[in-house]
Amino acid sequence: MLKEKKPFNSASVERVLLIGLESSGKTTLFSHLTGNHVGDEINVKGSTYSIRVQKMADGEFVDSPGIRIDDSLSNHVVKKEIERASRFILVVRGTQFYDELNQLLPLVTDQRKPFVILVSHADKMQESSKRLLRKFMLQHHLPFIVVDSRKVKEEQCANIRSFIYEQEPLTRSQLDLLTRIHLDDVIPKERIFSQNLFGYIQALIFILAIFLVPVVIAYQLSGIIQPLADQFVIHPLSESLNGQPSILKELLVGNYGLLSLGIYSFIWAFPVVVLIGFSTAVVDESGLKDRIVDCLDPPLRKIGLNGQDLVPILTGFGCNVVAVFQTRNCSYCTRTTCISLIAFGSSCSYQIGATLSLFSAAHHVWLFLPYIGLLFLGGILHTRLWYAHGTTALGGPTFIRRSFLQAPTLKGTIFRLKGVVKQFLLQAMPIFILICIFASFLNFFNVIHFIAYLFYPLLALLHLPLDAGVGLAFSMIRKDGMLVFNQGNGALLAQLSVSQLFLLVFMASTLSACFVTIWTIGRELGLKTAAGIVIRQLVTSIICSIFLFVLLFFL
Template sequence: MGLYSLIWALPVVFLIGVSVAVTEESGLKDRITDSLDGWMRNIGLNGRDLIPVLSGFGCNVVAVFQSRTCSSCTRKACVSMISFGSACSYQIGASLSIFGSGGRPWLFFPYMIVLVLVGAIHTRLWNKNHLEKSSPVYINRTYVQKPSWHSVSWRVRSVMKQFLVQAMPIFISICVVATLLEQIGVIAVVTHALTPILKIFNLPGDAAGGIIFSILRKDGLLVLNQNHGSFVSELSGGQLFVLVYLASTLTACLVTLRAVHKELGTTFAAQLTSRQLLTSVGSAFLIACFIRWIL
């Protein structure tokens, strides 16, 4: 997990940072903000919130910091969408790996669609009154221009600094803590306690370890790839889908929650966690029931 932080996540965060910087410096961001404002309002956001949500697909922590550009009326709703529906680079890589080990890599595409759709519903459900105080973000259209290399590189350096200085040390610390919990037997005890609950979702008790580690870090799901993925290869397609969905949405990872706490306070961080837990468990149960019904 420590090596994975650099091998996979660092390039993805860099590429997302370049993409966002180019759209901002070229004027495309403002055009997109104006054009999609009406659509974003359907889920409790506005056009200005789109860039942080897209940045979340690189790193949720960086996206939470970028949500400072959102209006005061929609920032909390934007962070809710990032936490639930923006699959970070760790989450994308881990889910691709698990689906591949289970022999069903094609499940990644419906997984991403369901993730974004349920994330939009979740955001609208818990933040439906926030936009009543805000005004539409329709402003004078900006000119599209050729981005400056100096400006783009400055923005990218800022994003990479946030990731390396603020997020990476915590990721590594979580690796150490997770190892200690495993060695002293805490993970085994919690896994045994969660086994009856997982039966509600038609999942075996051995899946609990992946879910627990996913709470610590989104790529914690990779622990299920032990023994060459023998466990996930024995799951049905429906079980595999529900497992990955539940593990990745049950809560934001600890690093993201720390950033939310730092930016928006303890009360909102607690609300975010409890609301996401309810939405994740409820939607995972409905998905599991639907899969059992069609099969």
């Protein structure tokens, strides 16, 4: 026997849930309604998704995952949040009003809870459509609010919040009327990033610019800051600790110390995270991100991913840890594949800096471009080798968002950037600190040198110096650990040919993700899944390294 639904209790704590399809303007409206606060990101129990919650004086606002037509799990997560919420804001683009509203209404109509319909993209709508909505609002008391989501002022936000709390559940006749309202669709013109070979090339070049420009700027900035940190922070601290217990010195200012490595982590990772975060925020605000995502969705589905997975993959070139957190917005069937590709092929800021340093010290800096290209090809092989089943799980083509291109706003860009920075400082940096402590103990008790012995058979097979085993072991702790190859004033590098150098750096980059990334994957997906990703990456890296060895030395 079905349980009778409890009537809505207006005296309970108000929890206002924003619901909308991807790219409807929902997150932008959330930022305005909450005073540009990014809120607290909270994992949804039993899923890969997260929600963003901001407590207000009169309750709390919740930004739910954007609903995807081809992802039933996102719909399931939203339904779970709907059960907890007391009121709803349905965010619907006025340019595709009928289709979007009729996809959202079934989620809330059986809840008997109040809701309002925020019609976004008012600046793109036809005037006749706005007049029709005003008519229905006045004559039938339907809860419409028509706004330009990018230009909502604080006074409007206050009025919207008051309007939300004044609503009562709609009657059945009002709900039936909502499903029959037709407005003229406004379809944006397809100027760039069309789904053909030329569009794919355009999108790839644009992605390269989004990643490359911030990385180059951040690398130069970090290169200026690090010597200053050494001179004014690390060296004075090291001298002040003379005479103290060696374990204390190791923990604080050793090669992997809390202060030495922790500061380096901040110096090298933070600028890249901020600049790539700013770059992607601008692209997101302008509507270009959705165009790129839609354009590259078909080729990415052939390797078990979809266009939406591009965002965390790009973030991985700044910080793999933040990228793993961002995969919470991936589809359920692609998240593990996306994380595995990030761990294998997304060179974080430490890895990029270390490889450039090694190639430069060996006077072969030109190797960096083929190195990045090989990581990309290896990543594709890796996903095809282990996650080919994802191509069938994805099903047909994704829903096209039909995003409008527009000038990014400073407020919207800063809001998105604040979320990335908060995630780095509160989630990534604490993990870095824990790894510093762990790595310091490994280094102090010479465990690293014992781990290096495990690489001797592989190094012998590939005709590489056994001394390189220590560098491979250090690179598993963090990717710039491969700088150990440059020890002894470059004595090891001097022994290597160009082919050996290239092969050795590739192995150090791909045999395993760093401990910080593995730790984060374990926390997000569980230890069993993390172990599976590590083992698969090790196998792929060895296969690629052997193939590369044969190619370089015998062909």
